[in-house]
Amino acid sequence: MYIFLFVVIVALFLAMLFVNLYFRAKVLRAYRVLVQTDVDFTAAQILNRQRMEEEVVPAYPQQAQAIRDFGNYLRRSIRMATVLLLLITCFGALLMWYRN
Numbered sequence: 001m002y003i004f005l006f007v008v009i010v011a012l013f014l015a016m017l018f019v020n021l022y023f024r025a026k027v028l029r030a031y032r033v034l035v036q037t038d039v040d041f042t043a044a045q046i047l048n049r050q051r052m053e054e055e056v057v058p059a060y061p062q063q064a065q066a067i068r069d070f071g072n073y074l075r076r077s078i079r080m081a082t083v084l085l086l087l088i089t090c091f092g093a094l095l096m097w098y099r100n
Contacts, residue, residue, distance in 0.1 A: 005095040009088055016084040023077030030070035039063050046071045047078075 034041075041056045052071050057064045 001098050002095065005091055005098060009091045009095060012084055012088045012091065016081060016088065019077065019080050019084065023073055023080070026073045027070065027077060030066055030073060033066045034063060034070060037063050037066075039067060041067070046074060049075075 037060070039056070039060045041052075045051045045056050046067075049071065052067065056067055060067060
């Protein structure tokens with residue numbers, strides 16, 4: 001059981017690393033487009049889909065898709081990292097429990 005839990009934790013850690021790198025590349029690519037076109041927004045606007053659609057997208061209609069992509073990638077990466085971190089923590093607790 002100890003080896004199984006250890007392998008699961010390592011696999012989840014590698015998955016979290018891959019997800020982080022994948023979404024970091026996507027987020028940075030979308031962010032570069034927004035910076036080059038001088039799109040201005042706050043973190044609260046991007047993380048809240050409703051505020052983004054009401055405040056940021058109407059101000060920059062030419063960059064609407066890039067704004068939506070950036071917000072979606074950012075929210076999705078945070079959500080996936082949170083779930084993976086929670087799973088790693090739970091399996092780590094089980095590993096500590098079964099270690100003895």
